[in-house]
Amino acid sequence: MSITAQFWQMRATILTSDPPRRGILSFMRYCVKSALLRIEAILTPELENPIDSSNIGSIISVRGGVVDVRFDRSLPPIFSVLHTGVDGKIIVEVMAQLDAKRVRGIALTPTQGLARGMQVEDSGKPLEVPVGQEIMSRMFDVFGSAIDRKPAPQNVQWRTIHRSPPPLSERSTKSEIFETGIKAIDVLVPLERGGKAGLFGGAGVGKTVLLTEMIHNMIGHQHGMSIFCGIGERCREGEELYRGMKDAGVLKDMVMVYGQMNEPPGSRFRVGAAALTMAEYFRDDEHRDVLLLIDNIFRFIQAGMEVSGLLGEMPSRLGYQSTMSTDLSGLEERIANTHAGAITSIQAVYVPADDLTDPAAVHVFSHLSASIVLSRKRASEGLYPAIDLLQSSSKMATPGIVGDRHYNLAQEIRRTLAQYESLKDIVAMLGMEQLSLEDRNAVARARRLERFLTQPFFTTEQFSGMKGKLVSLKDSLDGCERILRDEFKDYPESALYMIGAIGEAKKPDEDKPKDQKSDPQPKVATVSPHES
């Protein structure tokens, strides 16, 4: 009860007491006592009383992950981190200031056990993650806590995850190719060193496998370091990657940051920024080239949508948040090249219902320098990597950057594949016999090219039973050129399926009758679309 209220209560007691003298005496005693307490509180230095020095509030409502807190002393600014629950283990991030006394936050941890009236402590700072040499080969969550069951890294600096993109004056553009060792990508969708590439695909078409293969192929060759950021995907994938990298001996140059699908939306929404803060440290402070791998950027958008829904904001097209474009560019624009170093990023993008016109996919497209589209049809035919060779594109595929020979070859491959695509219906309905000789040759070339552009992966060795292959750009270009020159006309299509360089194509077996040289069933298990 406040002092004023007590005073009025006491006054009422005096007036009604019988005899009144007893009331007057106790009133005087009360006045002296409260004056002494006041003087003691003023004389006690603040530092001796830790509760007084921190900004403490109390919970006024909890609705799922949305927590409203009242602060009488000072209102925490937006993005402040609040601690509550047992041992302050429940963490809330301030998202809005409702009025002069109340803030609304989103819980970044599960909110079990949270109740109205519970104390909340304002940490006075936003979310921070550790940066420094010591974080190498470690695995973290969105709060920068180590989740690899090893002690927390020492000698690290803690930096806020809310940072702005580098100004235009500090950005640089280099037009250099980033070789992946994957034929279809190097020939038709060359990646940019310091650029952003997206792997688009519906559920289970091979985004994660392709991303993991790229990590495998690139990590050993590049001199920089890599950061893997898992957003809203399966926890087991994180564990598998950690173990895989450890076994391959490349963990020492890697940092992993996870906010997987079991985490609350607030945590999934912020984990991308946490990984980027680490990447920015290596770029700006250590002047290193960083490879940033994100699986899956769609889950970042989805988490933003959940947060916005929880906050009661009006949804926009297809239920996405109206701030999707700014949310995404806030993250993507930070992935930039400066004079200090470059961040090359490869991002998996889940495409809901295989619909590339989905607003999330469309927004991500606009940030990328290369888009690799994965097709369910190719996956179902066993043509892995299931890259849709006609829909995928790269800004780097220009003669000035890749050179005339590579550019002309890529154009010729696309033309042949497009011609085959347009003839597919006729072949299906009327058969090959109805085609002109020229068209028949184009179909044969396109089918051989399609098979040559498949490749066994190191990461799928266990279940495909085929040894992984890394193919240089030169070998890939030579192979395509020779197929286009009809040098493999007499080879069965299967001879080009799942091989590395073209030299591995087996000579046709002269003893076999000609009809056995047709395309056999692919050896790899076809995908069954699974729940995403």
Ligand SMILES: Nc1ncnc2c1ncn2[C@@H]1O[C@H](COP(=O)(O)OP(=O)(O)OP(=O)(O)O)[C@@H](O)[C@H]1O
């Ligand atoms: N290159 C490949 N070779 C052989 N099989 C593959 C290849 N790529 C994908 N697959 C098959 O497809 C399955 C699903 O692949 P993956 O997990 O990469 O899909 P995804 O696109 O990441 O799916 P999700 O959207 O559900 O995360 C794999 O388990 C594997 O069976």
Ligand SMILES: [Mg+2]
């Ligand atoms: Mg995946």
